Amino acid sequence: MAFGMMRPLLLVSALGLPLLGQAATTGDIRVQLSAQRYTVLSSEIAGKVTDIAVKEGEHFKQGDTLVTFDCTVLREKLNYSNAAENAARKKLAIADRLDKLNSISLSDVDQARSSVSMAQAESGVNRAMLQRCVIKAPFSGRVTETKVKRWESVPEGKELLAIYDDSAFELEMIVPSRWLVWLRQGSAFQVVLDETGLSYPAEISRLSSAIDPVSQSVKVFGRITQSTAGLLPGMSGVAQIVPPDVGSVSP
Known part of the structure; x- marks a missing residue:
């Protein structure tokens, strides 16, 4: 099999989803949590960093000054x-x-x-x-990574901080394409996260616009419908999606 044909299968395996012939009839699918808004702030000028107001893991508000340059x-x-x-x-x-x-x-x-x-x-x-001597937060959230040190001289375009919005998360999963017969935007399901051991109510927010022809699977996105306080991007778990007729999704 050509390498290009193998990539979809590798992606399915990496996300922890059984291949089509091994799909669970119960509708349990591996799922990964990611932030809806994530970005890496970069320097818009060449200069010396005089202050970094936040550390990795700390919270900030929209409009807060995060990085200051000597100007x-x-x-x-x-x-x-x-x-x-x-x-x-x-x-x-x-x-x-x-x-x-x-x-x-x-x-x-x-x-x-x-x-x-x-x-x-x-x-x-x-x-x-x-x-441009002052980098302000484009939204409220947390810092995931600090890529520079104070007093460091950086060129234009240098990556400074990786940040994300901790108020809105997205669930990503890959399901058998045959589920599109009954799976719809707004369909409710439960997700159990490995890191917390807790179950959260969720719903399908959108479906991918294309089906992978090799694995006969489709990417699906969802959102948790209750408070997401304490959750972190990168968490994973199991989405418990109950079809209207379990037999219709049998291998």
Whole structure:
């Protein structure tokens, strides 16, 4: 069998799902818990990290400052461009007064206006760059990994923190494609997580748009419908999905 044909079978095995011929008639399927929102924050500028406000495992709120860079140079650039913008505005004011007295050419007035526009644009760029000196949390959640150290000089694009939203989790599982006869979005089931030993009510939230032709399986996603406090991404367990007719899913 070609390697490309083996990949779906390997994926099913890795998730702990029996192959099609071994599927349990009870509807028990291995399931993995993942965060709906997960991202790795990266540096938008090259610079020195002066502060990391959160450690691995700690919680944070949306909008909290997570990482701060030394932006002395960028701050001075903004001060310089602001001063240049003020100077350009003063020159334009003088040019406008002279224009009313017919003591200046129209081209000189246009040049003064252009100088103000250019200075405004430069100040805007420097202001935007300065805002990148602070990395703020895009959502509330927890830190899974810190990838840099304080006082470390990093290049643009360097990965800084891996974070996730701990308020919304998703269940991922692979089921026999024949179950699509009765499995629907909103179908209720129970999931028992290995790490907690507890059972949680859940429901199917969405179905994959394609069936794997080799394993005759389909990826299915669900969500826990009660509080997910204390749960962590990466937890796994068994989804107990009861079909309307157990015999219809027999191998």
